[in-house]
Amino acid sequence: MKHLLIAALLCASSSLFGSPFASEVIDYSPGPGQFVKNRLYNDPSRALGAPMGLYVDVPCNDSLVTLGDGGSITLAFDTPVKDDPANPYGMDFIVFSNAMFVGGDPYYRFQEPAFVEISPDGERWYLILPNILPADMEGNVDTGNSETPLRGYAEFTPTVGLPQDLETPYFNATRTAEQLYTVPERPYDGEDDESLEFDKVSGGGDAFDIADAVVETLPGVPARDAGGNFIKANLKEFKYIRLTDAVTGDGSQLFGEISAEIDAVAKVSPAVSVGGAEGYGVITEAVVTFITEDGFIIESPDRSAAAKVITDSEEEVEVGDKLTITGNVGNRILTDAMFTVTSKGHDVKPVGMAKEKLTDALAAYMYVRTWGVFDGEFKILEGYYDKQKGGFIEK
Numbered sequence: 491m492k493h494l495l496i497a498a499l500l501c502a503s504s505s506l507f508g509s510p511f512a513s514e515v516i517d518y519s520p521g522p523g524q525f526v527k528n529r530l531y532n533d534p535s536r537a538l539g540a541p542m543g544l545y546v547d548v549p550c551n552d553s554l555v556t557l558g559d560g561g562s563i564t565l566a567f568d569t570p571v572k573d574d575p576a577n578p579y580g581m582d583f584i585v586f587s588n589a590m591f592v593g594g595d596p597y598y599r600f601q602e603p604a605f606v607e608i609s610p611d612g613e614r615w616y617l618i619l620p621n622i623l624p625a626d627m628e629g630n631v632d633t634g635n636s637e638t639p640l641r642g643y644a645e646f647t648p649t650v651g652l653p654q655d656l657e658t659p660y661f662n663a664t665r666t667a668e669q670l671y672t673v674p675e676r677p678y679d680g681e682d683d684e685s686l687e688f689d690k691v692s693g694g695g696d697a698f699d700i701a702d703a704v705v706e707t708l709p710g711v712p713a714r715d716a717g718g719n720f721i722k723a724n725l726k727e728f729k730y731i732r733l734t735d736a737v738t739g740d741g742s743q744l745f746g747e748i749s750a751e752i753d754a755v756a757k758v759s760p761a762v763s764v765g766g767a768e769g770y771g772v773i774t775e776a777v778v779t780f781i782t783e784d785g786f787i788i789e790s791p792d793r794s795a796a797a798k799v800i801t802d803s804e805e806e807v808e809v810g811d812k813l814t815i816t817g818n819v820g821n822r823i824l825t826d827a828m829f830t831v832t833s834k835g836h837d838v839k840p841v842g843m844a845k846e847k848l849t850d851a852l853a854a855y856m857y858v859r860t861w862g863v864f865d866g867e868f869k870i871l872e873g874y875y876d877k878q879k880g881g882f883i884e885k
């Protein structure tokens with residue numbers, strides 16, 4: 491094993507410095523399994539750098555390391571992963587695997603869950619609290635093909651490829667691995683089944699919030715206080731992550747032993763506001779206010795700024811949809827868009843603005859109620875100010 495660890499360190503240190511992906515293998519302790527002796531699946535350095543995905547129902551198996559039954563891998567980032575409140579949905583890091591939707595069905599997955607521990611120093615470890623404790627999963631949850639929705643485990647959500655590499659891409663967009671694989675999926679919230687659908691704005695993987703870390707007594711065993719409650723770790727950041735196959739002794743005739751395969755681990759990119767976006771950006775607070783000939787208009791729910799999205803995507807959006815959207819922003823025009831609807835029915839009210847105030851600086855793409863003389867007549871109108879076309883567009 492030692493020579494593999496050294497090789498991983500050598501090839502990782504130069505190319506991965508400053509990248510959002512894990513850059514160093516600290517330990518690889520696989521359990522028994524059918525892939526553990528296979529050199530295509532037992533090289534821990536395959537968990538470093540960017541993941542390699544394909545489709546939600548067809549995983550790419552070219553960049554994985556198997557954990558084996560009950561096995562684990564420990565990785566490090568070169569700089570700390572922070573609990574940044576600007577991270578989308580509060581999610582701070584993403585673990586990529588070869589989980590898949592069986593037949594494309596998000597309610598029926600091939601999942602080989604691994605529990606997730608994080609550590610600021612490689613000594614003190616904390617557990618990302620899962621919705622079903624590892625001890626309760628033994629014997630109670632079908633691993634492998636399963637309809638049981640999981641939260642707080644890795645190997646639950648598929649990894650997709652870069653849009654420009656796919657035969658049938660969701661969007662005609664171009665992304666680097668650093669851009670696509672740092673946008674989190676919305677995690678399953680335990681109630682809203684829509685959150686189980688794949689968010690096409692991201693590259694997939696399972697996203698986690700540092701704030702969900704709790705004190706543990708043993709790996710995967712959360713401590714409880716005198717009242718029986720879990721004890722928050724109150725971590726602000728971490729540098730080390732350990733992923734452990736959650737259920738030991740599980741398997742099937744078809745698939746043999748069931749254990750997680752890990753592809754990569756990434757930090758999440760913080761989101762920016764509609765008005766703060768310049769260059770490539772991730773925006774989570776964007777509500778659709780108008781549908782246009784070549785795309786749509788988005789506005790911040792606090793009405794601080796708006797932008798025009800130019801897209802030929804066939805993905806449907808409606809007025810009132812809240813989106814997570816990524817793309818290149820310049821002069822309040824967003825191109826190369828990828829997006830997903832995260833909720834519906836948001837009512838953005840128009841900002842009142844006299845006709846003379848309708849300028850690029852004040853009103854660009856904003857939903858406004860305006861008044862003044864239009865076509866020789868005093869009118870009160872609603873619409874948006876199209877900065878690109880230099881005029882007011884009535885609703």
Ligand SMILES: [Ca+2]
Nearest residue numbers: 573580699700
């Ligand atoms: Ca967080």
Ligand SMILES: [Ca+2]
Nearest residue numbers: 559737748749
């Ligand atoms: Ca297992």
Ligand SMILES: [Ca+2]
Nearest residue numbers: 536537553753
């Ligand atoms: Ca990999």
